[in-house]
Amino acid sequence: MIVAENVEKRFGDALVLKRVNLRVEPGEVVTILGASGSGKSTLIRCINGLEALSGGKITVDGHDVSTKAGLVAARRASATVFQLFNLYPHMTALGNITLAPIEVLKLPKAEAEARARALLDKVGLGAHAGAYPQQLSGGQRQRVGICRALAMQPRYLLLDEVTSALDPEMTGDVLRILAELADDGTTMVFVTHEIEFARHISSRIVFLEQGELIVDLPTAQFFAEDGGLAVPRIRQFLSKMKKD
Amino acid sequence: MRFWRVIEPHIGFLLQGFALTIVACLLAIVGAVLLGALTASMRSSGNRWVRGTANAYGDVFRNVPFLVQLFFFFYGLPELGIYIGAFETGVIAMSIAGGAFVSDVILSGILTVDTGVIDAAKVSGLSRIKIFTRIVLPIALRVSVRPMGSILINLVLTSSILSTITVNELTGAAKIVAATTFKPFEVYAVLLVLYASLTTLLSFAISAIHRRLNRFMMGG
Amino acid sequence: MRYADFTPYDIVLLLQGLGVTLALFVGTTLIGLAIGLALAVAHHYRVPGCRPVIVLVTEALKNSPVLVQLFLVFFGIPAFLHIRMSPVEAATLTISLNTAAFAFVVFRSGIESIDRDQIEAAQVFGLSRSQILRLIIAPQAAAFSVGPLVGILVNQLQVTSLISVIGVFDLTKIGNILNLRTLQPFIVWAVIGLIYYLAAKTLAHAGGRIEAALRKSVKWGGI
Numbered sequence: 001m002i003v004a005e006n007v008e009k010r011f012g013d014a015l016v017l018k019r020v021n022l023r024v025e026p027g028e029v030v031t032i033l034g035a036s037g038s039g040k041s042t043l044i045r046c047i048n049g050l051e052a053l054s055g056g057k058i059t060v061d062g063h064d065v066s067t068k069a070g071l072v073a074a075r076r077a078s079a080t081v082f083q084l085f086n087l088y089p090h091m092t093a094l095g096n097i098t099l100a101p102i103e104v105l106k107l108p109k110a111e112a113e114a115r116a117r118a119l120l121d122k123v124g125l126g127a128h129a130g131a132y133p134q135q136l137s138g139g140q141r142q143r144v145g146i147c148r149a150l151a152m153q154p155r156y157l158l159l160d161e162v163t164s165a166l167d168p169e170m171t172g173d174v175l176r177i178l179a180e181l182a183d184d185g186t187t188m189v190f191v192t193h194e195i196e197f198a199r200h201i202s203s204r205i206v207f208l209e210q211g212e213l214i215v216d217l218p219t220a221q222f223f224a225e226d227g228g229l230a231v232p233r234i235r236q237f238l239s240k241m242k243k244d
Numbered sequence: 245m246r247f248w249r250v251i252e253p254h255i256g257f258l259l260q261g262f263a264l265t266i267v268a269c270l271l272a273i274v275g276a277v278l279l280g281a282l283t284a285s286m287r288s289s290g291n292r293w294v295r296g297t298a299n300a301y302g303d304v305f306r307n308v309p310f311l312v313q314l315f316f317f318f319y320g321l322p323e324l325g326i327y328i329g330a331f332e333t334g335v336i337a338m339s340i341a342g343g344a345f346v347s348d349v350i351l352s353g354i355l356t357v358d359t360g361v362i363d364a365a366k367v368s369g370l371s372r373i374k375i376f377t378r379i380v381l382p383i384a385l386r387v388s389v390r391p392m393g394s395i396l397i398n399l400v401l402t403s404s405i406l407s408t409i410t411v412n413e414l415t416g417a418a419k420i421v422a423a424t425t426f427k428p429f430e431v432y433a434v435l436l437v438l439y440a441s442l443t444t445l446l447s448f449a450i451s452a453i454h455r456r457l458n459r460f461m462m463g464g
Numbered sequence: 465m466r467y468a469d470f471t472p473y474d475i476v477l478l479l480q481g482l483g484v485t486l487a488l489f490v491g492t493t494l495i496g497l498a499i500g501l502a503l504a505v506a507h508h509y510r511v512p513g514c515r516p517v518i519v520l521v522t523e524a525l526k527n528s529p530v531l532v533q534l535f536l537v538f539f540g541i542p543a544f545l546h547i548r549m550s551p552v553e554a555a556t557l558t559i560s561l562n563t564a565a566f567a568f569v570v571f572r573s574g575i576e577s578i579d580r581d582q583i584e585a586a587q588v589f590g591l592s593r594s595q596i597l598r599l600i601i602a603p604q605a606a607a608f609s610v611g612p613l614v615g616i617l618v619n620q621l622q623v624t625s626l627i628s629v630i631g632v633f634d635l636t637k638i639g640n641i642l643n644l645r646t647l648q649p650f651i652v653w654a655v656i657g658l659i660y661y662l663a664a665k666t667l668a669h670a671g672g673r674i675e676a677a678l679r680k681s682v683k684w685g686g687i
Contacts, residue, residue, distance in 0.1 A: 079368070082364060135460060309660055311625045315649070316654065320649040
């Protein structure tokens with residue numbers, strides 16, 4: 001379980017997250033919605049320990065990410081997929097996926113590679129194991145990014161605007177893979193602008209407004225007239241996203 | 245041709261000197277890269293003292309003539325009870341001088357590594373040392389091939405100075421040939437052309453290596 | 465004198481050596497910059513037959529060891545042409561040409577980096593070739609070139625230590641003498657190194673100030 005309690009994050013004078021509370025149970029798909037700059041990505045980066053908290057506490061399966069040992073354990077439990085892929089440019093797709101399993105999980109090389117190839121096959125990139133990131137399209141790179149995260153067999157998958165940098169066709173490929181993962185019961189925390197997709201796969205949706213978590217509802221209620229849509233700010237946000 | 249007539253009887257001896265030059269430069273570039281990588285990692289450290297020490301090393305060895313550094317080691321090491329040959333002393337001095345320049349190159353290479361890539365490595369649970377040795381350093385080294393090549397070329401030119409401490413590398417061998425033939429002009433003219441050809445060839449090779457190593461990294 | 469300790473007179477020796485080093489450095493820098501600039505101008509105006517020769521010679525000078533160049537000039541040329549050459553003459557000739565080769569490259573790219581449009585605009589205003597060179601290209605090329613030139617000169621200052629090998633009594637040669645006399649290599653070479661270090665730092669600092677001033681003046685010139 002991921003638990004965020006009264007999480008605060010400051011950058012200089014700016015308070016980017018204000019007393020945010022969030023729980024993610026195993027098996028859930030939680031989508032974080034909000035305008036640009038609302039703190040969505042920062043919340044993800046606090047959960048995986050890329051940003052130090054200014055206040056509050058985050059635990060992943062009981063491991064406090066603000067302690068050294070806790071962070072190591074929390075990072076074992078979770079894996080992150082990034083908006084800009086952040087693949088290792090000097091390694092092939094296979095190398096990208098097997099690095100952490102070999103170095104961190106201490107898997108034998110052959111086993112790590114077999115697992116990586118199986119993942120690549122699953123996302124339709126079986127033929128590209130030896131390709132370098134620069135030789136792949138954006139959608140292909142992001143699929144490698146997903147494989148790299150899954151290779152760590154994480155209990156929680158953190159997805160930070162993973163389709164924002166992709167063309168619409170490529171977005172479809174990536175979303176299909178994520179839908180399959182959701183069906184398989186993978187626990188996901190999902191920051192996205194793809195409202196329809198979020199509605200389709202999420203079990204819960206939370207809404208961030210200027211660093212404050214103002215709504216946390218099961219998906220159906222979030223989109224109900226007497227639920228999330230009753231909040232003017234959310235109605236406004238959703239209609240704006242539809243226009244875009 | 246008069247130049248060839250002068251050189252020809254001594255070609256074997258000169259080739260020996262040439263081989264020694266190559267060996268010295270190869271050993272020195274390895275030493276310089278190891279020392280440079282260590283210094284660069286120290287210079288990107290959070291600790292003020294570690295950073296200061298590394299910076300001071302780079303600063304001193306870049307602003308003192310190599311000849312003076314060489315004499316310092318050549319005459320100084322026996323004082324410390326360290327008796328090593330002139331060749332070894334020369335290689336050590338070249339490694340230390342080269343390392344100061346290499347650390348600059350690697351450090352700027354390190355700064356070009358995308359922070360997002362480092363983020364990805366961090367969240368995957370890699371240790372700081374693994375992130376440095378498996379991600380940051382390899383990327384930095386790839387983008388550093390060209391400037392590193394200039395340093396290697398400079399080491400080749402610098403290696404001629406080892407002749408002043410009795411190492412008979414190419415220049416040292418040529419000195420002996422010039423003295424025995426009484427034809428210094430011919431000998432040194434050929435030597436100059438040899439060095440210039442060698443360094444020019446090297447720079448072509450470096451460009452080729454740079455293109456090959458970076459073919460998948462620069463989008464080209 | 466045998467295995468003697470340091471004496472106060474050694475300070476004078478060091479200063480003498482430093483004087484020789486600095487005099488030779490300043491002399492070869494002035495000559496080298498002048499030749500380098502002349503080469504760059506000749507290259508820019510495509511003086512017939514000049515380009516390949518200039519490029520070949522400067523590349524050869526940049527890509528071969530200065531020590532070998534010194535040997536060629538000091539031992540080779542006198543033997544070949546049957547003339548006499550003192551160590552100081554050979555050192556001056558060699559280091560000047562070497563500096564010229566590096567300066568040429570800097571000046572050439574300085575000239576090239578100036579927008580061609582500006583030159584065309586000046587031609588429209590009816591400025592002559594020499595006026596364009598003097599009034600437009602020179603000040604800007606100078607401003608562009610100072611940074612890299614300072615780097616080259618800091619390097620050339622260190623290169624001058626090699627002239628001790630052909631017998632010029634520069635700072636390094638004084639180091640050799642003191643080293644042999646006192647047999648205290650650590651102290652001797654550390655002191656010699658420190659003096660070179662301070663000279664290099666002073667030079668780099670002065671160069672930085674000149675660069676800043678020149679950039680300012682070019683900006684204010686409002687070309």
